[in-house]
Amino acid sequence: MVERRKPIKVNEAITKVMEFAKPGNCYQVPIEDSYGHFLSEDLIADHHVPPFDRSPYDGFAIRSEDTITASSSNPIRFEVVGEIGAGSVFEGIVNHMQAVRIMTGAQVPKDCDAVVMFEVVQEESMEGKSYIQLKRKVHKGDNISFTGEDTEKGTPLVPKGTYINPGVVALLATFGYKYVPVSIKPKVGIIATGSELLGLDEPMQPGKIRNSNAYMIHSQIKRAGGEPIYFGQFSDELETCYNQVNDALEKVDILITTGGVSVGDYDYLPAIYEKLGANVLFNKIGMRPGSVTTVAELDGKLLFGLSGNPSACYVGFELFTRPVIRTYLHANNPFSKKETAILGSDFPKPNPFDRFVRGHLSFHDGQLIATPVGLDKSNVVSSLAGANVLIVLPGGTRGYKEGMEVSVILLEDQEGTTMEKFMTTDVNSRRSRRKHG
Template sequence: MKHSDDYSNEKFKRRAISVEEAQERVMQYGKPGTAEFVPLSEANGRFLAESLHAPHPFPHFRRSGMDGYAVVSADTKNCAENETVWLRVVDEIPCGYVSDRPITSGLAARIMTGAQVPKGADAVVMLEATRLREEAGDVYVGLKKKVEPGNNVTPVGYELEEGQLLLEQGRQLGAGEISVLASFGIHSVPVVRKPRVAVISTGSELLSVDEPLQPGRIRNSNSFMLAVQIREAGGEPYILDSVQDDVEAARRTVLDALSGFDYVVTSGGVSVGDYDIMGDLVRQEGVDLLFNKITMRPGSVTTAAVIDGGLLFALSGNPGACFVGCELLVRPVIRTMLGARQPFLPRWEVLLGADYHRVNNFTRFVRARTEIRDGRIYAVPAAVDESSVMISIKDSDCLIVIPPGTGQLRTGDKIEIIKLEGGGWS
């Protein structure tokens, strides 16, 4: 699919498209990933490459629901408050022990929670509803209340029958899923291979994080931020060396990265200045430019292109815009490659936690934090939300979505937010 004709070849002329159209264009390159098997101990957070079915019923034996006595329920039909039925105790059954003594009329077995109910018994009487006596060396349990067949007995296959769907393809594995897999002995898990994503920052002003500050230069923080975002999305980030302000050097670096990684994400160099090398690179011959302007703030100059069949995301060098661009565009493509059922971050309707005055002709994504007041969820905009501001990212767990042309918003107005990964409530 060619999109280059949508754009003028002049550097300062760009045709903006909506966020939704930009997402649609890049999502076409979220190709399904290949499967690999990993040990159960390493499967947390991964996505299933195929649906799994129960290899056996669960539980696979009749299980006692509590501590008590396994009995034949018919023996209790004459129980009453003033009439005790006495049964001879012939066995004691802890968890993991299988009794070889069938329970017939007149007999009972002491049994622990979770233990296998012996043959012949069809009910378990709770310990608190019994009393004991000894007679001629034998122990008898006394019952005063009638029990129904199946009382306190978990039948075979109560939770899952053999062959029933266990976990569906595309399911992300967490503590509950890992527990299920362990219960069924699935110790080698088929998961989707994590997409390998190269992260490259551009700009001659960048210092590595271990270099001392120099006049007019800044440390490369975007690469580390992007690496975390990519990892949270399910990808495997690889931070490559930053690129100086040289178009041909950038082209060689990007081409090399595209040949060895599933996707390449760059930050910086996408504006309209004389040294914005990524903006120049994507206009070169042989590049299918998907878009180079989006009707959003921050990050309107966010760019995507296909080079030699590989997908390049060229994000703004401003930290706020870089962060938003990764969440809205890079993340869903990674999740699609992983087979995630919901590749996009969830959207909620909440209440605005503070007045907001800024008006834009583009959709604005405002960094914010959620909090609960009187049982309702509010989103409080960051005090400083400029594209170039980095510090407020750490305090944000959502993005407020403000449509273009929206007037002044007041505290308590209904708004839509995009909930960020791992965000909680204060």
């Protein structure tokens, strides 16, 4: 007899999985390698920025009080008594009606309180001395970037758990992080199951298909921030399979299998979970695709039994595995960002289960439009290539029409969101809006 499984809700499944998600350890990488990692400590300013009153332009540092009478009909003349390149300091004194030539980024002499740009003065030279002529009044502080104006010492700038983008790298460099504290990437194992699977270099055979899931998951793990380890394909023999899972588990932080979780005669995973003594959190979810997605836990390690169906496998990973990987990375917002968009085409077929449809998000006139890509069958591979969102269509008795508001899960986003926000739908009602409203 076929086992009858009771499906649980998607949010319930997420909650069960996340109870076992935990942050991993940290290490230091050279700043050149830090891009794309997650910061494992808060980044705090260790000095003021700028660290001194600096000139943002090439020009002349002067005392603003000397310019009170300057005008186009009354040009005033300053003697140029020195010159400061960026990185050097003017040690002398600047007196009444004197100026110092100053380069961008250099420290303003302590007697000066304004900088005039090269372009607004006339340079002159007389009897071996240099002068500038100025035809306008200058205010105290003009063209000076003051100490701490950008960032004061002690300011927390970037919180722990932030994805390191080029702007974060600029901050790390500014504050002297030659080495950067980052989260260790979790090792995520992949085992493919299915005697119908051919290796990529094998010729096509009747009844067989190539093993696309393992490589797809491999790159999904990379995108999520994990380190994929591919253990190859399962044997057809239960005992050997068991040993393969057992061996792999010792080498990874998270284990993913693809296929073999259904109720078919060759679906060994349920028997393997039992033999391992693993705690099966659920083995059926009220969703399409991916209803057979199974998650088990053994000694705190999570085993993701994803569907053998490419789209179901893809969706199962993004919904359940990705946030576990991001939690391991200390991400503040381990879940993919969920936003409201306008459905870009009709989706007339109703379904009692929540659906996650591969879609393409585009922008029209400042508004988000999500359009399903390709056919909506769980075995459709080609639709995945163009997908940058999953369109969430809650289960029910009605179909969906172009112009309706729907939630979308952003697949390429790095900012992420919290579990609470992810599990709350942004769409309060199924109100309809014009597509380009």
